[in-house]
Amino acid sequence: MANKPEKAELRDDILKAALRLFTEKGYFNTSVADINRKTGISTGSIYHHFHNKEAIAKALYHDLIDRLNHSIEEIRRTHKTTIERARAIVDLMFTLTEQAPEVMQFILFSRHQEFLSDEKPMSSAAPFEKLCKLMLEGMDSGEIRHMDPRLASACFFGVVIRAIQMHLEGVLEKPLDEYSNEVWRAAWRTIDL
Amino acid sequence: MANKPEKAELRDDILKAALRLFTEKGYFNTSVADINRKTGISTGSIYHHFHNKEAIAKALYHDLIDRLNHSIEEIRRTHKTTIERARAIVDLMFTLTEQAPEVMQFILFSRHQEFLSDEKPMSSAAPFEKLCKLMLEGMDSGEIRHMDPRLASACFFGVVIRAIQMHLEGVLEKPLDEYSNEVWRAAWRTIDL
DNA sequence: GTCTATACGCCGATAGAC
DNA sequence: GTCTATCGGCGTATAGAC
Numbered sequence: 001m002a003n004k005p006e007k008a009e010l011r012d013d014i015l016k017a018a019l020r021l022f023t024e025k026g027y028f029n030t031s032v033a034d035i036n037r038k039t040g041i042s043t044g045s046i047y048h049h050f051h052n053k054e055a056i057a058k059a060l061y062h063d064l065i066d067r068l069n070h071s072i073e074e075i076r077r078t079h080k081t082t083i084e085r086a087r088a089i090v091d092l093m094f095t096l097t098e099q100a101p102e103v104m105q106f107i108l109f110s111r112h113q114e115f116l117s118d119e120k121p122m123s124s125a126a127p128f129e130k131l132c133k134l135m136l137e138g139m140d141s142g143e144i145r146h147m148d149p150r151l152a153s154a155c156f157f158g159v160v161i162r163a164i165q166m167h168l169e170g171v172l173e174k175p176l177d178e179y180s181n182e183v184w185r186a187a188w189r190t191i192d193l
Numbered sequence: 194m195a196n197k198p199e200k201a202e203l204r205d206d207i208l209k210a211a212l213r214l215f216t217e218k219g220y221f222n223t224s225v226a227d228i229n230r231k232t233g234i235s236t237g238s239i240y241h242h243f244h245n246k247e248a249i250a251k252a253l254y255h256d257l258i259d260r261l262n263h264s265i266e267e268i269r270r271t272h273k274t275t276i277e278r279a280r281a282i283v284d285l286m287f288t289l290t291e292q293a294p295e296v297m298q299f300i301l302f303s304r305h306q307e308f309l310s311d312e313k314p315m316s317s318a319a320p321f322e323k324l325c326k327l328m329l330e331g332m333d334s335g336e337i338r339h340m341d342p343r344l345a346s347a348c349f350f351g352v353v354i355r356a357i358q359m360h361l362e363g364v365l366e367k368p369l370d371e372y373s374n375e376v377w378r379a380a381w382r383t384i385d386l
Numbered sequence: 387g388t389c390t391a392t393a394c395g396c397c398g399a400t401a402g403a404c
Numbered sequence: 405g406t407c408t409a410t411c412g413g414c415g416t417a418t419a420g421a422c
Contacts, residue, residue, distance in 0.1 A: 010387090026307035028221035031415055045388045047417065111304060114219035121362035147375055150364055154355045155379040162351025163344065169314040171343055182340055186348040186383035203405090224397055238406050240399065393418075404407075 023105040082138030155190035275331030348383035
C-alpha cells in the first residue's frame with residue numbers, strides 16, 4: 001500500500017501551524033519565525049514550500065474554501081427541500097465550529113483582503129454563491145419568501161454567523177449545540193413565508 | 194465667542210486620516226508615514242499627539258464607540274417600546290453606514306483585538322451590552338420571545354450587521370435604504386413572539 | 387529538501403533644532 | 405508644537421552548505 005500522504009507532510013504541518021497562529025494572533029502578528037518555532041521547520045524549508053508568507057495564507061484560504069464548498073455541494077445532493085438543506089448547513093457550520101474553531105474563525109472572520117492581494121470579498125466566493133442559489137431555488141419552489149437572494153442569504157446566515165462569532169468570542173458560553181435549535185428557528189424565520 | 198474647536202485641530206486631522214487609511218488598507222498596512230503623507234503633518238508632530246501608532250487606533254475606537262453609545266442612549270430615551278427602539282436602531286445603523294461608511298467599517302468589521310492590546314471583544318463593549326439590555330426589557334414586557342438576551346441580540350443584529358457588511362462589500366448594490374424595510378422585517382422576526 | 391547564517395528594507399519611534 | 409533627520413530592530417526573504 002503506497003504511503004502517499006507522507007509526501008506533503010511538511011507542507012501540511014506548515015499550513016496547520018499557520019492556521020492556528022493566524023487565528024490566534026492574526027496574520028500580521030505572525031512572523032515566519034513564529035511558524036518556524038511552532039513547527040520546528042526552518043525558515044529556509046518553509047520558503048522552499050511557499051514563495052512567501054502571503055502564499056501560505058492563500059493556500060490555506062483556498063483549501064478551506066474548497067472544503068466548505070464540497071460540503072455544501074454534498075448537502076445539496078443529499079437533501080431535496082430548502083428547509084432540509086438549510087438545516088443541514090446550519091448543523092454543518094455548528095459542528096465545524098466545535099470541531100475546528102480555527103477553520104471557521106479563519107474563513108468567516110479574518111480580513112483576507114488585507115493580506116491577500118487581489119482576493120474578492122468572501123461574500124462573492126464560491127460557497128456563498130452556492131448559498132444564494134439555494135435561496136433562489138427555495139423561492140422558485142415557494143418554500144421561502146420572495147426577495148433578493150443575496151439579501152435572503154444575508155438574513156439567514158447573518159443570524160447563524162453572528163451566533164458563531166459570539167460563541168467564539170466567549171459571549172455565548174454554552175456549547176454551541178445548545179443554541180442550535182433557537183438559532184435555526186430564528187434564522188429560518190427571516191426567510192420563511 | 195471663543196474658538197474652542199481649533200485647539201485639537203491637528204489631533205482630529207490625524208484621527209480622520211487614520212480612520213480612512215485603517216479602513217481602506219487595514220491597520221497593519223498603514224504606516225505612520227502614510228498618515229503623514231495624507232495629512233501633511235510630520236511624524237514628529239504625530240508622535241507629539243499620540244504615544245504610538247496603537248494609541249491612534251485606540252483613541253479612534255473609543256471615540257466612535259462612545260458616539261455610538263450615546264446614540265443608543267438617546268434612542269432609548271426617546272422611544273418607549275422595544276419595537277420602536279429596535280426600528281430606530283436599525284435606522285441609525287443604516288444611516289450611519291451611508292453617511293460615514295468608514296465609521297461602521299471600523300467599529301463593526303476591523304479586528305481590534307489584533308492591534309489593540311488588552312481590548313475586550315466588541316460583543317462585550319458598552320453599546321452591545323446596552324442592546325442586550327433592551328432585549329431583556331422587551332422580554333420582560335412580553336414584546337419579544339423569551340430567550341437568552343445575548344442570543345436575541347445576536348439574532349437580531351446578525352441580520353442587520355450582515356446586511357451592512359454585504360452592502361459595504363458591494364454585494365448588495367442598491368442604496369441601503371432600499372433594503373431597510375426587508376432587513377427590518379427579517380431582523381424583527383428573529384425575536385418576535 | 388532541509389538547514390544556518392545573513393542581507394536588507396521598512397517602519398515605529400526618538401533626538402534635537404527652530 | 406512642529407519640523408527634519410536619523411536610529412535601532414524586526415521580519416521577510418535569500419544564499420549557499422550539506
